[in-house]
Structure formats: structure tokens, C-alpha cells
Amino acid sequence: FQTFEGDLKWDHNDITYRVLNYSPDLDAELTDDAFARAFKVWSDVTPLTFTRLNSGEADIMIEFGSKDHGDPYPFDGKDGLLAHAYPPGQGVQGDAHFDDDEFWTLGTGVVVKTRFGNANGEICHFPFRFEGEYYSSCTSEGRTDGLLWCATTANFDKDKKYGFCPSENLFTFGGNSDGEKCVFPFIFDGESYDACTKDGRKDGYRWCSTTANFDQDKKFGFCPNRDTAVTGGNSQGDPCVFPFTFTGKTYSSCTSEGRGDRKLWCATTSNYDTDKKWGFCSDQGYSLFLVAAHEFGHALGLEHSSVREALMYPMYSYIEDFRLHPDDIAGIQFLYGSGTGPDPNPPEPTSETPDEVTLPEVTTTTTEIAPVDPTNNPCKVKYFDAITQIQGELHFFKDGKYWKVSAAGQGAIKGPVQISDTWPALPATIDTAFEDLLTKKLFFFSGRSFWVYTGKTVLGPRSLEKLGLGKDVEKISGSLQRGQGKVLLFNGEKYWRLDVKAQVVDKGYPRYTDESFAGVPTDSHDVFLYKDKYYFCQDRFYWRMTSRRQVDQVGYTKYDLLNCP
Amino acid sequence: PLKPHSQVFVTFPGELVSNMTDQEFAENYLEQFGYISKRTRSSRQVSLGKALKQLQKQLGLQETGDLDSNTLEAMKMPRCGVPDRGS
Numbered sequence: 001f002q003t004f005e006g007d008l009k010w011d012h013n014d015i016t017y018r019v020l021n022y023s024p025d026l027d028a029e030l031t032d033d034a035f036a037r038a039f040k041v042w043s044d045v046t047p048l049t050f051t052r053l054n055s056g057e058a059d060i061m062i063e064f065g066s067k068d069h070g071d072p073y074p075f076d077g078k079d080g081l082l083a084h085a086y087p088p089g090q091g092v093q094g095d096a097h098f099d100d101d102e103f104w105t106l107g108t109g110v111v112v113k114t115r116f117g118n119a120n121g122e123i124c125h126f127p128f129r130f131e132g133e134y135y136s137s138c139t140s141e142g143r144t145d146g147l148l149w150c151a152t153t154a155n156f157d158k159d160k161k162y163g164f165c166p167s168e169n170l171f172t173f174g175g176n177s178d179g180e181k182c183v184f185p186f187i188f189d190g191e192s193y194d195a196c197t198k199d200g201r202k203d204g205y206r207w208c209s210t211t212a213n214f215d216q217d218k219k220f221g222f223c224p225n226r227d228t229a230v231t232g233g234n235s236q237g238d239p240c241v242f243p244f245t246f247t248g249k250t251y252s253s254c255t256s257e258g259r260g261d262r263k264l265w266c267a268t269t270s271n272y273d274t275d276k277k278w279g280f281c282s283d284q285g286y287s288l289f290l291v292a293a294h295e296f297g298h299a300l301g302l303e304h305s306s307v308r309e310a311l312m313y314p315m316y317s318y319i320e321d322f323r324l325h326p327d328d329i330a331g332i333q334f335l336y337g338s339g340t341g342p343d344p345n346p347p348e349p350t351s352e353t354p355d356e357v358t359l360p361e362v363t364t365t366t367t368e369i370a371p372v373d374p375t376n377n378p379c380k381v382k383y384f385d386a387i388t389q390i391q392g393e394l395h396f397f398k399d400g401k402y403w404k405v406s407a408a409g410q411g412a413i414k415g416p417v418q419i420s421d422t423w424p425a426l427p428a429t430i431d432t433a434f435e436d437l438l439t440k441k442l443f444f445f446s447g448r449s450f451w452v453y454t455g456k457t458v459l460g461p462r463s464l465e466k467l468g469l470g471k472d473v474e475k476i477s478g479s480l481q482r483g484q485g486k487v488l489l490f491n492g493e494k495y496w497r498l499d500v501k502a503q504v505v506d507k508g509y510p511r512y513t514d515e516s517f518a519g520v521p522t523d524s525h526d527v528f529l530y531k532d533k534y535y536f537c538q539d540r541f542y543w544r545m546t547s548r549r550q551v552d553q554v555g556y557t558k559y560d561l562l563n564c565p
Numbered sequence: 566p567l568k569p570h571s572q573v574f575v576t577f578p579g580e581l582v583s584n585m586t587d588q589e590f591a592e593n594y595l596e597q598f599g600y601i602s603k604r605t606r607s608s609r610q611v612s613l614g615k616a617l618k619q620l621q622k623q624l625g626l627q628e629t630g631d632l633d634s635n636t637l638e639a640m641k642m643p644r645c646g647v648p649d650r651g652s
Contacts, residue, residue, distance in 0.1 A: 073646060084646035234579030247573055258575045265577070276578050286643065294645055304649045308625045314598075315624070316643040 001312060001331030001519050001551065002303035004087040009301040009335045010059065010094075013047050018058035022173055024206065024225040024237055025104040026288060027113035027166065029121075034106070035062065038292035041311070041322075042300060045329050046336040059088075060299045062292075064100040066204055075099035078232040078280070082316055083291050085298035096295040098288070100205075103231045107287030107318040112138060112227045114152060114163020115170060122163060124150035124227070129157055138165035138227050148226065165227060168196050168208055172221025175207065180221060182208035187215055196223035198237075206237045230268060230279025240266035240281065245273055254281035287318055302331045307550055326553040330519055330543055333554070338541070378403040378413055379564035383539055383557065386430040388479075388528045390442060394561060400428035405562060407531065413562060425451055425458045432526065434479040434487055436500050443487075443500075445476040467498060468505040478527020480534055490527045519543070519551040530561075591632050594640045595620060599650035623649050 003009075019035060022028045032052075039050035052058075068074045071092060075081050078101045085096040098104070105111050112124040127134040128151035130142065138148040148165040156162060164170055168182040185194040186209035193199075196206040211217040226239040243252045244267035251257070254264040264283075269275040290311075297312050305312040310327040378384075378396055386397040393404045393414075402422075403415035419426050426444055433444045442453040444460075450467070451460030464473055469489075478490035486506075487498045494510035514522050520536035520543040528535050534545040537557060544553040558564040585593070592613065595601045600616040614630035621628045624639050 075646070079643050080641075081646040082643050232580070233577060247575075258573055258577070260574055278577055278579075291645075298645075298647050304623070304645070304647065306623045306625060314644045314647070314649055315639070316645075 001305045001307075001310070001327050001334070003301055003331065003335060004303055007301065007335065008087040008089065010048075010088045013336065014049050014051065015060065015300075016051050016053050016058040017060040017062060018053045018056070020061055020063040023064045023098070023100050023104045023288075024173075024222060024229070025100075025285070026111060027224075028173060030106070030111060030113055031104075031288060034287075034289040035292050037289050038296050041293045041324055042296060042332055045324060045338065046332050047338075048300070048336055059094050060296070061092075061095040062098075063095070064098045064104075066099060066101045069097060069203070071097065075101060077101045078103070082286055083295050085295035087298060088301050094299045096292070096299050098291065098295075101231065101236065103282055103285035104288045105285030107284065107290060107320075109284050110227050110282045112150060112165050114150065114165060117149065117152075117161075117163030119152035119161045119163040122152035122161070124163070124165065125153050126150070128153070129155045131157065150227075166224035167226050168206075168223040171224065172208065172210060173224060175210075175219075175221035177210035177219045177221040180210040180219070182221070182223065183210055183212050184208070186211065187213045189215065196237075204236060227282070228266075230266060230281060233265065233268075233277075233279030235268035235277045235279040238268040238277070238279065240279075241268055241270050242266070244269070245271045247273065284318070286316060290319065290322065291316065293322075297328065297332070300332060301335045302328070305331065307552070326544070326555075327519070327551050330551045330554045334519065334521075376401075376416055378415070378562055379558055381558070383525065383537065385526075386432050386528075387526055387530075387535070387537065387557070387561070388433040388435070389530050390433075390435050391440075394530060395433070396562060397430040397433070403562070413564075423451070423453055423458070425453075425460065431475045431477050432479045432490075432528070434481055434528070436485075436487070437481050437483065438485055438500070441500075443479070445479070445489075447475050448473070450476070467496075467503060469496065477525055478536070479529075480527055481529050488527075490524065492524075493522045517545060517549060520545060535561075587632060587637055591617070591637070591640065597648070599648035602651075619650070 017039065019032065022031050042048060043050055066075055067077070073084055081099055082102055083096065083098045086093045088094050114121055114124060124138065127136045130151065135150070138150045140146050140148050143149065147169060148167050149162055150165055151159070152161045152163055153159040171179045171181055173179065182196065185192045188200060188209060196208045198204055198206055201207065206223040207220050208223055210219045210221050214220060225237050228239045229237050230240060240254065243250045246257065246267060254266045256262045256264055259265065264281040265278055266281055267275070268277045268279060272278055294311055302312050304314040305327050307313060307325060307327040310325040312328055312331065381398050384396045384398045388395055389407055392407050394407050396403045397419065400419055401416035402419055403413050405413055419428065419430065423444065427446045429446055431445045431447070433442065435442050444451045444453070448464045449461035450464065451458055464476070465471065473491055476489045476491055480488040482488055485500045487500055489496045489498050489505070490513060493513055495513050496505040496509040498505050521538040524536040524538050526537040532547060536543045536545065540556055540558065542555055542557050542561070543551050544555070545551050595613070595616045596603055600620050617632060617636060618628045618630040621636060626635055626639060
């Protein structure tokens with residue numbers, strides 16, 4: 001992950017946001033829900049909270065716009081740029097803008113939320129069956145008032161569940177008319193209009209008057225897009241008109257005729273040949289939730305990631321079951337820390353529970369839940385002095401003891417074993433340890449001393465100075481085997497490369513940890529190699545890094561590595 | 566058998582048709598997303614190969630430094646407008 005230069009972040013955790021306007025593509029309720037879910041993506045893993053404001057200046061101001069929309073970074077029509085956002089700060093900083101020349105959906109095609117009818121605002125179900133026919137878009141069939149409707153189940157004939165589809169004949173949004181429907185014809189600038197228009201506006205949004213005379217009453221609203229609205233072309237937002245004539249032929253549905261790219265299009269008047277008005281028919285669209293979650297990442301301080309599966313990767317791709325990638329988690333927690341979140345420990349009964357006391361099983365239960373000496377139960381250890389893999393088993397060191405877990409799978413925890421029983425020369429506190437992959441020698445570090453075990457033979461304690469480390473190095477807190485007889489030794493912000501055979505650190509070191517291992521805590525209290533990946537531990541958590549030095553997972557040490565229940 | 570279908574292609578008005586060459590398009594893209602600066606581009610000091618390699622690294626593509634078809638295709642994918650590099 002990357003953060004903006006200077007690690008720009010909010011100086012408070014209670015972030016506010018405000019939705020300034022809506023897209024004609026997606027119902028306001030669905031839009032609000034998509035934004036709320038997008039914020040929750042980040043609040044779930046941080047201490048951040050997000051509160052929506054309906055007026056005034058919020059930290060994150062959200063708006064839809066197209067092309068030149070009031071900042072120095074114009075959008076580019078359909079596709080290409082989808083949205084952008086500014087890093088945290090005052091004014092435009094922190095704001096998120098969405099290109100309204102895109103077709104905004106939930107990622108899988110047009111979403112038509114109904115109003116009125118008897119379906120409680122359910123989404124249209126396409127196709128639906130009505131009087132034996134199948135419909136793949138809203139229809140006015142069966143009605144005399146021309147209002148568009150759809151079924152909200154697959155079979156209207158059987159279920160009779162329906163609602164009305166968005167259209168200017170039903171409601172408007174925004175403006176100053178409180179959602180009133182359009183009145184046709186209406187007068188604007190002395191002219192009569194009998195349909196929504198873009199006249200009088202530079203932003204391309206379709207509007208209408210909600211009284212018969214705009215010039216007099218100044219009442220207006222924006223027209224919601226119908227499910228048959230086009231994007232791009234020269235009629236953005238206008239509905240397809242079926243049937244339409246093209247090169248003398250009649251078309252009753254979208255067609256790719258006339259195009260070499262197989263994209264579906266339609267005319268927005270009844271005759272393309274004479275009017276030349278057209279646009280692309282709706283496609284899958286872009287998930288407002290996914291794009292918003294990405295943009296809010298910027299608004300919180302994250303730059304683009306180079307991890308293809310990460311949310312902060314710059315390119316859009318639709319993901320059905322979205323889960324925040326560890327790279328994104330590592331990034332946002334680097335800025336804001338981790339949230340309290342749900343406690344991963346399962347609820348435990350207490351011996352005071354009356355039911356348990358009276359039940360015959362109480363003896364067993366009480367035995368299991370009896371307070372455990374945290375020095376004997378590794379799952380009660382908050383963090384370990386050192387973790388390392390020795391002879392295929394992951395070793396966890398803490399206060400003179402160690403536990404072992406097979407690196408092969410989900411084996412049981414073995415131990416505790418007294419360190420002095422296995423390696424009598426060692427002190428109780430081990431800062432880091434590693435097994436030399438070539439010679440199988442074991443290196444242990446504690447304070448400014450280190451020991452080398454070859455089987456039962458030990459060399460040490462020897463001073464870190466013997467390795468070429470200065471007196472300012474208080475201890476070695478982590479180690480990574482790098483192959484070819486080299487091991488990296490970590491001490492917080494710095495690391496050295498040790499030539500194991502010569503037992504001296506190489507020239508050109510120390511180097512800064514954050515320059516070579518971006519995205520991991522620089523105050524890791526343990527660093528180790530496990531299954532060819534690097535682990536950096538801080539508190540109860542680890543950051544896992546691939547050999548290409550990309551953080552690919554953040555997790556709990558005791559659940560993921562120690563297999564605690 | 567289906568009759569051969571004579572396809573008619575038309576130029577649709579209002580469609581954004583770019584007359585840029587692939588090279589111009591790539592230079593614009595690299596400048597827009599922070600891989601080359603406007604100044605270095607205008608002074609022709611820029612090494613497009615180096616910038617392309619940086620882009621390819623960012624996008625997880627093979628780092629050839631060439632404007633190959635995979636890179637060009639990736640540049641045309643829908644994306645966020647925030648630059649990948651720089652402020």
C-alpha cells in the first residue's frame with residue numbers, strides 16, 4: 001500500500017460526510033446505502049466513525065458531476081476515468097467526485113427501484129412474466145395512464161407484486177420541488193417543453209419544471225433516468241425510443257447494427273436517419289459501492305496500491321463478494337490503527353452461571369474454564385518474545401518457556417518447555433532466533449549477546465560487537481534468512497545483513513526498514529521467516545510480506561499462527 | 566443456411582473518436598497519472614521506457630519498458646482518476 005506524501009490523515013476519528021447530489025442512474029436510497037456500506041468497509045477495521053451531515057461543511061463532500069465539474073481535473077465521458085478523491089484536509093481536500101457520464105449501478109446491470117405499487121419499493125425483477133409475455137424492461141403495457149411499471153418477482157401473473165419505475169412522470173429529484181413530478185408542457189425562457197431538457201444548464205443534467213411555467217414559478221427538479229436511458233452518444237440520459245428507424249429498417253430493441261465494436265445502441269427519437277440522436281444501451285455499469293469504497297480510501301489517506309486484488313488498485317473490476325484485502329487493511333491501520341472490532345474470542349461461560357452449577361456436566365465445564373496461568377497457556381500470551389521456525393516447527397518464546405506448532409498444518413500446540421531444558425546456555429528472554437538454512441546452526445539473540453547452537457554444542461554468549469554491530473544497537477529484535485548464507489537482522493527502524501559464515505555484517509548497512517519493507521510496522525518487536533514469507537509482529541498482530549515485498553496479509557498471531565481456538 | 570449479412574458501418578455523431586496515435590495516448594496517460602512530468606515531456610528529456618516500466622510495475626504487468634499491447638490495453642481500462650505517482 002501507499003500513503004500520500006507526508007502520511008496525510010485526518011486528525012480526528014469522527015469523520016463527517018455529506019452527499020451533495022445524486023446520479024439519475026440510481027435511486028437516492030440505493031445511493032445512500034452504497035455510500036454507507038463503502039464507509040463501513042473502512043470503519044470495520046479502524047477506530048474511524050462516519051456520520052452523515054445533511055447541511056454545512058463535512059470532511060468528505062460527495063458529489064456527482066461530469067466533464068468540467070468545478071475542479072481542475074475534468075472527467076472524460078463514459079468509461080475511462082470513473083471518479084477521483086482528494087487526500088485528507090480542509091476545503092476540497094477529502095472530497096470525492098463521481099463521473100456521472102458513467103452508468104452507476106451495483107455492478108451487475110440496471111437496478112430499478114420501484115415506488116408505490118404493492119411491493120414496498122422492491123427492485124424490479126427482469127425478465128418478468130405478464131399475461132404470458134416476458135418483459136426485460138419497465139413497461140406501460142396493461143395501463144392506460146402510460147406510467148411505467150415492472151414486476152418485482154419473476155411472474156406477475158402468479159405473484160401480482162409490482163411497483164412503478166422511475167420516470168419524470170412519477171417524481172423528480174434534487175432541485176426545489178420536493179420530489180414533485182414534471183408538468184408537461186412547461187414554459188422555460190418563453191419556450192414550451194413537453195419533455196425533460198438539458199437546455200439552460202451546462203452540466204448536462206436533464207430537468208423539468210414542476211409547474212406549468214418555470215419562468216413564473218421557478219420550480220424545478222431533475223429527471224430520473226428510465227431503465228432504458230442511454231449513456232454516451234449525443235443523448236446522455238434520454239430514453240431509447242422503440243421502435244426506431246435506422247438505415248430504413250425498423251428496430252424494436254437495442255442493436256449493434258452500424259457498429260464495428262458490437263456495442264448495443266438505440267435511437268432516442270423514432271427516426272435515427274433524420275434526427276441522428278442516439279446513445280449506448282445500458283450495460284453492467286460500475287458498482288457505486290466498490291468505486292466509492294476505493295475513493296473513500298483516498299479521502300482517508302491511501303494512495304494507489306500495486307496489489308492487483310487490493311481495493312486501492314487503480315483499475316476497476318467487479319467483485320461479487322467483496323472483502324477488504326489485507327494490503328488495504330495494513331494501509332489504513334498504518335494511518336489510524338486497528339479498530340476495537342468484534343472480539344475474536346468466543347464468549348466463555350463463567351462458573352457463576354447458575355445453569356452450569358446445577359447441571360451434571362458442571363465438573364468438566366468448570367475444569368475447562370478454570371482460570372489458566374497465562375504463563376502456561378500460549379493463547380493467553382499477548383505477544384511473544386520471539387517466534388521462529390526450527391526443524392519444521394514454529395517456536396514461540398516467552399519468559400523462559402517456549403511452545404511448538406508444526407509448520408505443516410493445524411497441529412496441536414506442544415509445550416510449554418523450559419528454554420533451559422533444551423538450550424541450557426540461553427537466558428529467559430530471547431529477542432530473536434533463526435536456524436541457518438545451510439548448516440542448521442541455531443542463532444539466539446538476547447540483549448547485546450548472541451549464542452550459536454550446533455546440536456548440543458554452544459558458542460557464546462558473544463557480544464553483538466563481534467558481528468560488527470555498534471554499541472548503540474541495544475538488541476536484535478528480528479531476523480530473516482535470505483538464502484546464500486545471508487540473514488537480515490532487524491532492530492526497529494534499521495536492519496543489517498549478516499554473513500552467517502563470516503559472522504559479520506556486510507558493508508553498506510544498516511539500512512532503513514521502511515525503505516526496503518514498505519507497509520510493515522517499523523517498530524515490530526519480532527521479525528521472522530515462515531513458509532517463505534516474512535512476518536513482522538506488532539502487538540497481537542502480524543503483517544505478512546511476500547518475497548516481492550508486498551504485504552499480502554495482516555492477521556492475529558495467536559489465531560492464525562498458533563491455531564488458538 | 567443463414568444468408569450472408571451485409572453489415573453497414575456508420576459514423577455516429579457525438580462519439581468521442583480519438584485521432585491520437587498510441588504513442589501520444591501513452592504519453593498523455595503517463596503524464597496524467599504521474600509517471601512523467603509535463604516539463605520533462607515538453608523538453609523531450611523523458612525516457613518513455615522508464616516511465617512505462619514504472620507503470621507496468623504498478624499494474625503488475627511484465628516490465629518490458631515497451632508500449633506493448635498488454636500495456637496499451639491496461640491503459641484503456643476504466644480506472645480511478647487519482648494519479649498513481651506524485652501529488
